Amino acid sequence: xxxxxxxxxxxxxxxxxxxxxxxxxxxxxxxxxxxxxxxxxxxxxxxxxxxxxxxxxxxxxxxxxxxxxxxxxxxxxxxxxxxxxxxxxxxxxxxxxxxxxxxxxxxxxxxxxxxxxxxxxxxxxxxxxxxxxxxxxxxxxxxxxxxxxxxxxxxxxxxxxxxxxxxxxxxxxxxxxxxxxxxxxxxxxxxxxxxxxxxxxxxxxxxxxxxxxxxxxxxxxxxxxxxxxxxxxxxxxxxxxxxxxx
Amino acid sequence: xxxxxxxxxxxxxxxxxxxxxxxxxxxxxxxxxxxxxxxxxxxxxxxxxxxxxxxxxxxxxxxxxxxxxxxxxxxxxxxxxxxxxxxxxxxxxxxxxxxxxxxxxxxxxxxxxxxxxxxxxxxxxxxxxxxxxxxxxxxxxxxxxxxxxxxxxxxxxxxxxxxxxxxxxxxxxxxxxxxxxxxxxxxxxxxxxxxxxxxxxxxxxxxxxxxxxxxxxxxxxxxxxxxxxxxxxxxxxxxxxxxxxx
Numbered sequence: 230x231x232x233x234x235x236x237x238x239x240x241x242x243x244x245x246x247x248x249x250x251x252x253x254x255x256x257x258x259x260x261x262x263x264x265x266x267x268x269x270x271x272x273x274x275x276x277x278x279x280x281x282x283x284x285x286x287x288x289x290x291x292x293x294x295x296x297x298x299x300x301x302x303x304x305x306x307x308x309x310x311x312x313x314x315x316x317x318x319x320x321x322x323x324x325x326x327x328x329x330x331x332x333x334x335x336x337x338x339x340x341x342x343x344x345x346x347x348x349x350x351x352x353x354x355x356x357x358x359x360x361x362x363x364x365x366x367x368x369x370x371x372x373x374x375x376x377x378x379x380x381x382x383x384x385x386x387x388x389x390x391x392x393x394x395x396x397x398x399x400x401x402x403x404x405x406x407x408x409x410x411x412x413x414x415x416x417x418x419x420x421x422x423x424x425x426x427x428x429x430x431x432x433x434x435x436x437x438x439x440x441x442x443x444x445x446x447x448x449x450x451x452x453x454x455x456x457x458x459x460x461x462x463x464x465x466x467x468x469x470x471x472x473x474x475x
Numbered sequence: 476x477x478x479x480x481x482x483x484x485x486x487x488x489x490x491x492x493x494x495x496x497x498x499x500x501x502x503x504x505x506x507x508x509x510x511x512x513x514x515x516x517x518x519x520x521x522x523x524x525x526x527x528x529x530x531x532x533x534x535x536x537x538x539x540x541x542x543x544x545x546x547x548x549x550x551x552x553x554x555x556x557x558x559x560x561x562x563x564x565x566x567x568x569x570x571x572x573x574x575x576x577x578x579x580x581x582x583x584x585x586x587x588x589x590x591x592x593x594x595x596x597x598x599x600x601x602x603x604x605x606x607x608x609x610x611x612x613x614x615x616x617x618x619x620x621x622x623x624x625x626x627x628x629x630x631x632x633x634x635x636x637x638x639x640x641x642x643x644x645x646x647x648x649x650x651x652x653x654x655x656x657x658x659x660x661x662x663x664x665x666x667x668x669x670x671x672x673x674x675x676x677x678x679x680x681x682x683x684x685x686x687x688x689x690x691x692x693x694x695x696x697x698x699x700x701x702x703x704x705x706x707x708x709x710x711x712x713x714x715x716x717x718x719x720x721x
Binding site for chain 1: 549
């Protein structure tokens, strides 16, 4: 019986390894999509943007196969509580990764629209820097998962506040450009959406990091993390946008 | 053995019923949140907006308990493939519902900002109508789930195209108001975000409906559903916004 148990357990471990390899592969593709999408925006490279859009199908397919595999493992191995928690958290993480991939695709979609419009200041460069920071957060979140490193995961969650702050700053910039010259409005609306999309990527990375903390400690990280959103405190500051959640 | 099997099976059915009751309760709360948030915007009712914001905590708590319950059922009953599919789809649906709840909360958040700003035309009324349509879609998606009604679920997916179209129309309206008078810019940026949030609610309802189709048929609905998004076809139409996915 104990031999059988050990046999089952190591089969589960092999399955889990395969699932973890898949999630790291997916994570790598999503990281590349973030960087490429932001680069395509700054360099006005529609070919690269098209590559990101096409590549999203691969990410979606990986999520699907990962979910099938996870469901298969649950059905076949009937994992114990802690192991089940790992498999379920992988499913949630893959959903977050898939959504970040979608957001990168949306960013790339707007690139093909924006190349037809005039450029505005150094905003594309600021957006690329913001995207780069989110990509580094994602890299660390995935490392934190593999290493079961609660401290690193908490650090990533903290860094998302900087992303929110970057978003607020960019929003004010866009508003200034629009007020300065109405011909900037259409471009700024697109750029604003891109900033918002990158901010949302940060939220998904935060959610992945929260899964890591939950996995390691069995508890959710403090839910009352301060949102760098001042509009909900003082509505008069309405040039700041409420930072959306979810 | 067959008695034992039957015993296990009916215990599973009871568990599933309890989970389904929870998801319907959650769905009801989310429907109310959509309607109340949109009403608070149109009637500039900050008290109602505050109620929506506070109520989101209940929705979040329901999602959490639903996930715990689903994980418990999987661990305890080791459901067979088809039953497992039902439980996993409920977990995904609850994630969609939770996100719609977040979007309603975000809408309500902006209400408290917008009451400080001048009203613009009948846009709040249009937004409320759009929200009402999404709420009806959600109602039907949940009915489709309970009845395992593939046809109704496909109908809901189809209706999301109208929501995308409403969003495109509103976007053009906001742009006109902004070009007309730069003092409208801040208000229109907020209203535009609300329109986008409602459009995203529609996407989540679509995703719930797709889960229903998958449950009934074992296959995903045709993935190439036409997005009512013309910008990706003709970038010159850049007053239309690319309809984001995900």
